[in-house]
Amino acid sequence: MVSLFREPSPVLAPFVDVLWYIDEPLPPGRERTIPTGAAQLVVNLHEDTLRWFDSDHHDVHHREEPGHDDEDGGARAVRAAHRTSGSGLIGALTRPLIIDNADQRATVGVAFRPGGAAAFFHPPANVLAEPVIALDSLWGRDGAVLRERLLEQRTPESALQVFESVLLQRVVSAPDSLVGKAVERLSTGARVDEVVDWSGLTSTTFNRRFRSAVGLNPKAFARVRRLQRVLRAVNGYDDAGAGGGHGAGDGDWSTVAVEHGYYDQAHLINEFRMFTGVTPTAYRPRSPGASNHLPLPSRLPPSADHEH
Template identity: 30%
Template sequence: MEYLGRVPAPPLDRFIDDIYCLSGVPRHRRMNVPPMPSAHLFINLGEPARLLDSDPSVPSEVFADGWFMGLWTRRFLVEYPTRVRLVGVHFKPWGLSPFVDMPVAELRDRWVPVDAVWQRSLDRIRNQVGEVASAAEALRIVEEELLARLAEAPARGLGLVRHTGVRLETSHGAVPVGALADAAGVSGNHLAVQFKSHVGVTPKRVARIYRFARLILSVDALRPVDWSDLAHMAGYFDHAHFSREFKDFTGHTPTEYLALRRRFPAEAGFPPDSGPMPAD
């Protein structure tokens, strides 16, 4: 499967980490995706894909067109078709808010059809991309759509959330939430309310996900791994808590996860995203 991605031009880069295109035959049909500090938009240009929640009480869903996903606090699974052609957008945790006219909390831990959020827009986007457009052209079209939909005036509180979120991003979740609130000159409760409005979760939960992302992206499967050192570097000071969270977020123990990483190394040409793992 081929990957092409890029960071969008300003001002979109304040809210979006990257836009990318996947095409071709996937090496693995089903991928297990842990929580990562991103919200998502997928525009499906190929065969239908299936999404499965790690919560067995939530029914799976098949998407032929496209879907939004807010920030996820638990793992989910993606079942690719035999051939893939889709454009994806990784929003920063606070990045989805200025593009959707609905409470972001309603997208947390959920997948929602694109037309339920951007009404009557998906067919237009898909028609522009068509069946023959190159990956680069598909990225350009989606970037133009995002730029057109970016709110001209930021919603109340988004500046505070973005400023605080950037500190969490650059510190990998290591800055205490109380220190973030003090630095911003607001109460912890006020900061939590604004994060729930523009991210869907509290800053403490965002810090937790950034901390885990730092840990998982630090794993070098080609070398011996000292999990205690990695956990301490990422801010885990309780080994039992680290072990529980790792199993909750990945579905595996650290030893099982490392064995999978060694068995299924990342595909050449893909970004260094070591979170998703084959589930088949």
């Protein structure tokens, strides 16, 4: 088992949060992944495919299959399965995405900072709003051969070096410093109207500029980041990343709601379920360090999926 995380070089630091190489076989099944407000670029080294499944009843093109629970802690009905090549961009989303554990067995990836992925793709807004897009459809031949180059590397360290060198060659625009500062303010709890006033832009101009860089409108982004602050708190991390906080088993959700700016506990529960697919009391991450990955119980064999 290998889990290697690497900070980006100074040149990439404005765009990239962390690069990773993970070789960690997981039990057969699926996980529901929670939106973070940022995009990721993932390469599956185990096989040349990425699979994901529609996970919410608001999805327009889902097909339900019998045999799955819709209870708080269980799996909802099976949705239509999707498949692309093994290198893909996962956009900045507002709904949970269901992924196959088989695709997480051996991966190399990069977690962008909110708005950071826009520097590598054009036009960014349309790209970042999609659940998963094959990298070769964005980068052409460079995207198609990236996985091959990573597979040729003999060590995780060299694979990450290759990945970083590719990213350095693909930067197409400078970071939007105003959007970057707006992201910081919204991520720490500032109100959207306050940030718009601070920017000196009209609301329409600010919203358009923010969405072009981040892939989400400011209000949606602020809600996602607030939920992420809640998850850090219930998993025992404070804003500085240190242990502490409430702990997932405390169950004092009314206090959590007040501390994070929700109207009341009911408001928190509604937001929590929308972004995670479960209620707060049913939230059971794979581990505290994988707080955005929720193992999903399934009663149907993989052969029951319908791909398109």
